[in-house]
Amino acid sequence: MRISARADYAVRAALQLAASAEAAPVKAEAIAAAQDIPHKFLEGILNELRRAGLVVSRRGGNGGYRLAGPAASISIADVIRAVDGPLVSVRGVRPPDLAYTGPAESLLPLWIALRSNVREILEGVSLADVAGAELPRGVLALTEPPSAWTNP
Amino acid sequence: MRISARADYAVRAALQLAASAEAAPVKAEAIAAAQDIPHKFLEGILNELRRAGLVVSRRGGNGGYRLAGPAASISIADVIRAVDGPLVSVRGVRPPDLAYTGPAESLLPLWIALRSNVREILEGVSLADVAGAELPRGVLALTEPPSAWTNP
DNA sequence: GTATTTCCTAGTGACTTGATGGGAAAACGT
């Protein structure tokens, strides 16, 4: 289960936009510099975000990108789905489309539970939450046990 | 976030072994047929499970594979890690090794929370649980709302 | 009209994924 570079970059770019929520649009180049993302690569990502309706753009003179709506109403899941498709898939297919037989039958509900859990987190956290460094209480609670920060 | 075919196959193979917990080892070919997995591909996977110490093998005559321990003490996470490495990574690196700046700083705790949540599920469910179709109450609860079964 | 910045298309090298094939090594039954 890996978060792709695209997804990571997309979220960070969106966060940068959430932070500069003034009237003036932010240029791709500025975001690339601030977050250390290859800027031509980022351009493509921002474009996808625009096509998904999360971001609006203006070109020319002092153009750039702005969030399409309030940062509090865009979830991390929204951003990831815009650039990477379904949040979680098994072998490239979404859980509900899977079919298991024999002793593996209960694997489907397991994947469903997993996905539901992932959704709960990524849909429950907004750009405003992260940019403002105020994660929801439930999410923060998960980070409290020191074991959460150590590798297996 | 995708579960690879290797991981899916590995878990299903392990479940098949958990189901036939008799003395006689199960042949790769039998597992491949039962779960519809390319059998040469499966052979490699079973080998990795053996190297990880989850499975023991015997060759020749009536050889095959057996679980190395009781199905109740092998978690789904164990199996996935054996064939795919870390459960969750961002751009290929594990969350604790990441560094974020500016408005993205709180992204790290978010990934940590996500990983912690995924762990909770995959480490908390054993092969015996799935093979016996008796998922832990907490996991089952996640599958109850119909919304868990629908795509976004 | 010129400078700027987004938008679009195409392409690239490296890696991963899913899968296949051929045998060598080990264990069995007889």
Add this chain to the structure above:
DNA sequence: ACGTTTTCCCATCAAGTCACTAGGAAATAC
């Protein structure tokens, strides 16, 4: 001892994905 079975261990493969780059067309500002 012998032949069969089955795991084990390469090597390879096509296809795809990933991360990234290049070049230019279209739109907007001044």
